[in-house]
Amino acid sequence: MCSTSDLHVVETRPLVPPSLLHQELPLAPHTAESIQAARRRIQAILRGEDRRLLVIVGPCSVHDVDAAREYADRLLPVRQRHAEDLEVVMRVYFEKPRTTVGWKGLINDPHLDGSYDINTGLRRARGLLLHLAGCGLPAATELLDPVVPQYIADLISWTAIGARTTESQTHREMASGLSMPIGYKNGTDGSAAIAINAMQAASRPHHFLGINHEGHASIVTTTGNPDGHLVLRGGKQGPNYSPEAVTAAARQLEAAGLTPRLMVDCSHGNSNKDYRRQGEVLASVAAQVADGSDAVLGVMLESHLVAGSQGLGSDPVSLSYGQSITDACIDFETTEALLDQLSAAVRGSRSRQAVLT
Template sequence: MQRLRLNIFGGGKVVNKQERIHPHPSEIHGDNMLKPTLTHSRSHSGSSVVNVLDDLRVKNVRPLIPPQILMEDYPVSHAAINTITAGRIGADAIVKGQDDRLLVIVGPCSIHDTTAGLEYAKLLKAYADGAKDHLHILMRTYFEKPRTTVGWKGLINGNKFPSICDEKLAPWTDRLQTDPSLDGSFQINKGLRIARGFLLECADLGVPVAVEFLDQISPQYIADTVSWGAIGARTTESQCHRELASGLSTPVGFKNGTNGSVGIAIDAIRAAKSGHVFLSVTKQGISAIVETNGNDACHVILRGSNTGPNFSSSHIKECVQELSKAGLKPLVMVDCSHGNSEKKHERQLVVAEDIATQLENPETQDHIMGVMIESNLVEGKQSLESLGPNKLAYGQSITDACLDWESTKKALDRLKAAVGQRRAQKLAAKSSGSV
């Protein structure tokens, strides 16, 4: 069978894999300079120009399960729908200034052990039920981790490392008996199943979840289980992530840049608020052109920077002034970890205390709508690289260091009290006619 071929070097010759791929100097002068010439040649293995020019640095390409198949295998129950919807409605109202509760995103830096993660979810559920009049709590369930250089990329991509599932994770037991290999196979299809199964378990428990979105494909597998999403400091400036946020069904928080720039987060909100047309994939896994309406429930997350924290009242005042200039809601969320804690997990308590004080101060209380806290069953962190997957302590982070559960409750109690104080102050002011 013959095939029409394009020889970009001219001269009527088709380049084979074994032949030179650069033209002789005599071929690139005058009329022959990069002159495309259509030729016919017999197709045979390894002779295509595409094989010579494309995927030169690609080691392997493997099939990825279509999102729709995973969604059919892991359907959303009626109870889960109620949880996810309530989580979204509450977050949306808070982001837009229509609900005076505090939006709290709290949980492990990353999920690497679903058994420990589910135990944490149960503890959080019990606390959230008692604090729901003051705090709208969503569990941080991050399955993908952006890396500054290299490292474990999260459960979906790097599930080869930890022992992440056991028989306790009903009703997904049969599907989650994964026994992740330690041979570097990066079984992403398996990771997607684990992630979706875990998120549905949380939803069935009545715990709405929050995730960070790192690309435009993985949301097709899990976004219907999520109540709030984040775009991280390394990706807030990315056009692709702004386009993604414009089409997500959840509120989205954009973090300030790692250099401290709040302007890029404000630009991201404005961009995501508009509709976009971009390339993505459908639920059937087919490449497609996606058109979005825009997302009016986006906000800034102040997370500190390489140069220091930015959670003080002066930082927040400066940020809300810039938001107002841009015609956006003057409301911010504060990340108690990362640059604001100077990468010292115990300092999250200091940040939370400062935020609580600002919530109680009439001059600063109107501009803080949420907080983020990195928390786990056990405080601190451990090194996956040095310990290996079989010697990891149960319930302790393998990425950023976290507060333990008891310390987390203290921080949440303080924030809950501050919200109550703010509400009481406003009611008193309203009764006196000063508002």
């Protein structure tokens, strides 16, 4: 008999059900309360009720759980030191969208060898997030595959919908059911219109195909997620972090009936893909904050233990410890200095406001 299906499929493997993974790596009640509290603080920042800045900082992607834990150990005291000015959330990205092909992230290929042991990847990702939550360090990620949230979303305090997926109906539907605040990045062309459309779409109820907690195919019905915001990350037309660009984007948000506050991604198009220029972007944002701008709610930084990046190559054992295998990052010492600068800007803005009032 002539087959008409699965002509390009060579294998299917069982995926661990979300419920089983949650049983193996459970979320304790006190940890759940900590995550909920972090989400509430972020919501307050988005709405302008909390005048601190939200900072999403960490590796471009996690490929080594031990290095990620060490990074978290170093970030935690910095977070605590700046708690009055900044809500510091660790960037913990497990999925990587690829322009063509390449390593797709810890969940997809945890052994870095093309074996695609996704069940192990999900366990490592959830285990790391539980560790961070237990330490009191909120976590942020980008959710790419719409199946993944069932496995880890209960441990995430903030998530991103990336420039390549903000226009996707599948991701807008997924976002409408997520339980945490979401940043929508502007399109790769630099336009904010696509992200604004996504914010509006995801704030509405949706019905779509998905999986439930047991891993069964399901019809998912959502209420809509009201806690979305714009992330300016630059684009093909150049950076968009200047005071003029921020003001223009805030006006677009206001015209769409949305809160005119946004985040600036210091990497990607805004740094012209040169990790060393993230400091220039942050300096501009810090100056805007110090001058009293209400439009900026936070920043994103790509940062790791060691500066730069390295190729994955054919031998994962030979990789340098603590250095990115995707986008290049600033090192931790530089990161700490930049957060000091941003914290000072928040204090300056607070002092300026006190004088005016």
